[in-house]
Amino acid sequence: MITEEENRLICEVEGPAPMGQLMRRHWIPALMSEEIETDGKPVRVRLFGEDLVAFRDSNGDVGLIDEFCPHRGPSLYFGRNENCGLRCLYHGWKFDKDG
Structure with missing residues (x-):
């Protein structure tokens, strides 16, 4: 089981969150x-x-x-x-x- 901090690290995408920065480097279908x-x-x-x-x-x-x-x-x-x-x-x- 992952810790609360690890969960937040991989789930948050807004602002400067590490996962958000990673996802912004890839194509994301929007429309x-x-x-x-x-x-x-x-x-x-x-x-x-x-x-x-x-x-x-x-x-x-x-x-x-x-x-x-x-x-x-x-x-x-x-x-x-x-x-x-x-x-x-x-x-x-x-x-x-x-x-």
């Missing part, structure tokens, strides 16, 4: 490709305690970025998906598929 439309509305995704948004840009490429704009923190879920990027509605910052 079906069909759930994301080209230039469509962003889709909320929560993985390892992180709130993210997925979107498909004008070229058909998929982006998965932090849900919250780094400028003032509004949710990019409400952003406009246009011209190969997701535009924050607060101050108009635009993020491509790579963030």
